[in-house]
Amino acid sequence: MDHIIVNESRRRFLQGAGGLALGIYLGDAFADSAPAVGGEAAAAAFEPNAFLRIGADNSVTVIAKHLEMGQGTYTGLATLVADELDADWSQVKVEAAPADVTRYKNLFMGIQGTGGSTAMANSHEQMRMAGAAARAMLVAAAAQEWKVPADGIVVSKGVLHHASSGRKASFGQLAGSAARQPVPQDVKLKDPQHFTLIGKPAVPRKDSVAKTDGSAVFTQDVRLPGMLVAVVLHPQRFGALPKSVDASKAKAVADVVEVVQFAGNGHYFSGVAVLAKNTWAARNGRDALAVEWDESKAFKLGSAEIMAQYREAAKQPGLIARKDGDVEAALAKPARLIEAEYELPYLAHAAMEPLNCVVELGDGSCRLWNGEQIHTADQGAVAALLGITPDKVSITQVYAGGSFGRRANPHADYVLEAVSIAKAARDKGIKAPVKMVWLREEDTRAGYYRPAFFHRARLALDDHGALVAWHHRIVGQSIAKGTPFEQFMMKDGIDDASVEGLNDMKYAVPNLQVELSTPDNVAVPVQWWRSVGNTHTAFVKETLVDEAAVTAGKDPLAYRRALLAGAPRELGVLELAAAKAGWGKPLKPGQAGEKRGRGIAVHSSFHSYVAQVAEVTVKADGSFKVDRVVCAVDCGLPINPDVIVAQMQGGIGYGLSAALHGAITLEGGVVQQSNFHDYVPLRIEEMPAVEVHIVPSAEKPTGVGEPGTPLIAPALVNAIAAATGKRIRTLPIGGQLGA
Amino acid sequence: MIQLDINGKSVSYDGDPGMPLLWFLRDVAGLTGTKYGCGMALCGACTVHLDGAPIRSCVTPVAAAAGKKVTTIEGVHADKVGHAVQAAWQKLDVVQCGYCQSGQIMSAAALLRSNRKPSDTDIDAAMSGNVCRCATYVRIRAAIHQAAATLATA
Numbered sequence A: 001m002d003h004i005i006v007n008e009s010r011r012r013f014l015q016g017a018g019g020l021a022l023g024i025y026l027g028d029a030f031a032d033s034a035p036a037v038g039g040e041a042a043a044a045a046f047e048p049n050a051f052l053r054i055g056a057d058n059s060v061t062v063i064a065k066h067l068e069m070g071q072g073t074y075t076g077l078a079t080l081v082a083d084e085l086d087a088d089w090s091q092v093k094v095e096a097a098p099a100d101v102t103r104y105k106n107l108f109m110g111i112q113g114t115g116g117s118t119a120m121a122n123s124h125e126q127m128r129m130a131g132a133a134a135r136a137m138l139v140a141a142a143a144q145e146w147k148v149p150a151d152g153i154v155v156s157k158g159v160l161h162h163a164s165s166g167r168k169a170s171f172g173q174l175a176g177s178a179a180r181q182p183v184p185q186d187v188k189l190k191d192p193q194h195f196t197l198i199g200k201p202a203v204p205r206k207d208s209v210a211k212t213d214g215s216a217v218f219t220q221d222v223r224l225p226g227m228l229v230a231v232v233l234h235p236q237r238f239g240a241l242p243k244s245v246d247a248s249k250a251k252a253v254a255d256v257v258e259v260v261q262f263a264g265n266g267h268y269f270s271g272v273a274v275l276a277k278n279t280w281a282a283r284n285g286r287d288a289l290a291v292e293w294d295e296s297k298a299f300k301l302g303s304a305e306i307m308a309q310y311r312e313a314a315k316q317p318g319l320i321a322r323k324d325g326d327v328e329a330a331l332a333k334p335a336r337l338i339e340a341e342y343e344l345p346y347l348a349h350a351a352m353e354p355l356n357c358v359v360e361l362g363d364g365s366c367r368l369w370n371g372e373q374i375h376t377a378d379q380g381a382v383a384a385l386l387g388i389t390p391d392k393v394s395i396t397q398v399y400a401g402g403s404f405g406r407r408a409n410p411h412a413d414y415v416l417e418a419v420s421i422a423k424a425a426r427d428k429g430i431k432a433p434v435k436m437v438w439l440r441e442e443d444t445r446a447g448y449y450r451p452a453f454f455h456r457a458r459l460a461l462d463d464h465g466a467l468v469a470w471h472h473r474i475v476g477q478s479i480a481k482g483t484p485f486e487q488f489m490m491k492d493g494i495d496d497a498s499v500e501g502l503n504d505m506k507y508a509v510p511n512l513q514v515e516l517s518t519p520d521n522v523a524v525p526v527q528w529w530r531s532v533g534n535t536h537t538a539f540v541k542e543t544l545v546d547e548a549a550v551t552a553g554k555d556p557l558a559y560r561r562a563l564l565a566g567a568p569r570e571l572g573v574l575e576l577a578a579a580k581a582g583w584g585k586p587l588k589p590g591q592a593g594e595k596r597g598r599g600i601a602v603h604s605s606f607h608s609y610v611a612q613v614a615e616v617t618v619k620a621d622g623s624f625k626v627d628r629v630v631c632a633v634d635c636g637l638p639i640n641p642d643v644i645v646a647q648m649q650g651g652i653g654y655g656l657s658a659a660l661h662g663a664i665t666l667e668g669g670v671v672q673q674s675n676f677h678d679y680v681p682l683r684i685e686e687m688p689a690v691e692v693h694i695v696p697s698a699e700k701p702t703g704v705g706e707p708g709t710p711l712i713a714p715a716l717v718n719a720i721a722a723a724t725g726k727r728i729r730t731l732p733i734g735g736q737l738g739a
Numbered sequence B: 001m002i003q004l005d006i007n008g009k010s011v012s013y014d015g016d017p018g019m020p021l022l023w024f025l026r027d028v029a030g031l032t033g034t035k036y037g038c039g040m041a042l043c044g045a046c047t048v049h050l051d052g053a054p055i056r057s058c059v060t061p062v063a064a065a066a067g068k069k070v071t072t073i074e075g076v077h078a079d080k081v082g083h084a085v086q087a088a089w090q091k092l093d094v095v096q097c098g099y100c101q102s103g104q105i106m107s108a109a110a111l112l113r114s115n116r117k118p119s120d121t122d123i124d125a126a127m128s129g130n131v132c133r134c135a136t137y138v139r140i141r142a143a144i145h146q147a148a149a150t151l152a153t154a
């Protein structure tokens, strides 16, 4: 994959914009570097900017600055470029960008990274401009060659055409001369009515073929000459350190090459790694290790003790995250009072691809192959560990087999661990590249969970059933505290990720107070998990409002409608989901002994708006099945409707998995789950039928990777309450209905 | 020395006969399309065909495949059922992260070989061992019906 940039001025332009990475880029001749999706990358004849290359062979290669972890970014970014370019979708390929913050930063974050459902939101204009600028240069080249006015040239499906002269040329034919045109300072973007790809249903994903024929390369699949596989043993308890390691039996396993220890720095873990010529030998070596751990600084509380502590903490005032009116006065004499407590567990991300990272150390340099979610932060962390500058840390982006937030670790935990192992091996004279893999058990036990939370709420209704006061306390660990993200995410001691979704709720409640307590003695490693704070706040908010409606004797839809009078986009999705679900029409009754119910929830997160209606059937023995979910989403201008539908389907499934089964529990500091038999994932027979309706919109596009996730738990729990009268306040639902 | 037939090619191996077929395929034979998800026959990511029957390669020693025909995702297109399944997956854009999908496709192809017109219940039963954390299940069901329809008219 050598990229030869033939145009000197363009080359200088690129060097100016991001000189350093250009070296990597041009010299990128590694067999295992990420291949272009949809075909081999061709020599570039025309490279108008950092996001686009057009080859003499007519290929259009879009350079994706964001990680593809399933959410459809490659397709989305390519759609934006290709539409403005008027390319034919079949000629468009996607290639991952290198790590280079100067050219590839997330415009919302200021660093190169993917998260917060921002991929489309931060870059839609940037990508469209990239395509439009290239198109203008192709048109200018044609005008010059054909000696015709530019405005008589039409571009369609990768072909430029001048009607009156009958001249025609493909992108590839014009690429060379387009490269000699000046880069336009100002380009005009298309009027949306002329979109050919944006918002259109039949735009196939760019990663479908490689992901159905076994050719897609994930970190787990990277194979380099001489590479060793490192299988890791972590301590049972967070914060323990290896005291003594007997590696003699491990080293006796055939194909085991070396055993190394790595020290934690307080944020990533200490442990022992067995390096071998293949994964099986490394695993057998790992199992043959005899390690004694120093647990003097280890965390030793269990989930029950943590929750008991949180329950006590919720009796005391916390830091104020929102204060409207006077809740205490309003709560003094309520016509009706609702008091409720909620317990929400730690959750593992449990992506299908367990964590892993490939490292090759050089003299004063480091190269990573990784499904990379925060390039800039990981580069910085690795550089600090190795005592080199971040520009000496290069990253080859590959597909991630899911992440759900896990690969964007604010401490760079697993990346640092992989580099530490490679460094320890190098200190022992091993120069081979190292692929660190966590087996499923490590992935489940080694932490970085959605924090456990306790909520206590008191709601006051007046004589008419109107919600007049809401006092809410949240207790749980902060994700941002002590990380480089603290300065952006925390204000006055409040981590926004602990309260978002509640402190910014759109329900018009005249007296509203949200408080937060953050424990400082709980050392379970925590991290964002698909939709972050909304995973718990949407659940509590939406089940509480439902309970208020039922207590007031009102219809839950009508009750929400009244509270959302000032929130048109929430109202829009709410009405759409309700209408499509047939809200208000009786559900078809179940069989004898079965109870059926319908529940609704509405929530906005990451500037997208979602409402869901769930239908459930509860059997006499307490077992139940979600039959159908109707989902409405408003994410601004829909770029790829089919990807939006997929993200709602997937988000619902991911949220449902957690609602039904998800819990990481600790006993004496030891995580009790290890694999899919005890950290139970949603399986196909539990997946409901899902109908997705997209609100047509010309607003700026916003994200869809996360906002579909947080609503299914409340919609389902509200449906269960409608069917049975039972309110579930502790997740997962598990066997709480008796089954 | 173990003799194997992988996607129609014969391969010999004289390493640890107890190595799971999964790691042999991935680390020794270089066929990385077959994925590791759990190592305990709990997720289906490692599904391949052994003489046409779906097996979990993470718990199948390579020795158990001696003299048998192993088909992996890289070779499934050679058979018309496998090809129809892949085509349906692409037509409906089933994949998200894609990591589970080799296993899903192998299980779906095995189902359709024994049942040309599976109901949703048949699909749920046959595919229950294949976890998809991206929850592409709605489309997996639809794509299996689509592949069944293609095969019915072929």
Ligand code: FES
Binding pocket: B035, B036, B037, B038, B039, B040, B041, B042, B043, B044, B045, B046, B047, B056, B057, B058, B059
């Ligand atoms: S890896 Fe074999 S079933 Fe999960």
Ligand code: FES
Binding pocket: A070, A352, A401, A402, B095, B096, B097, B098, B099, B100, B101, B131, B132, B133, B134, B135, B136
């Ligand atoms: S597509 Fe991601 S796990 Fe199935």
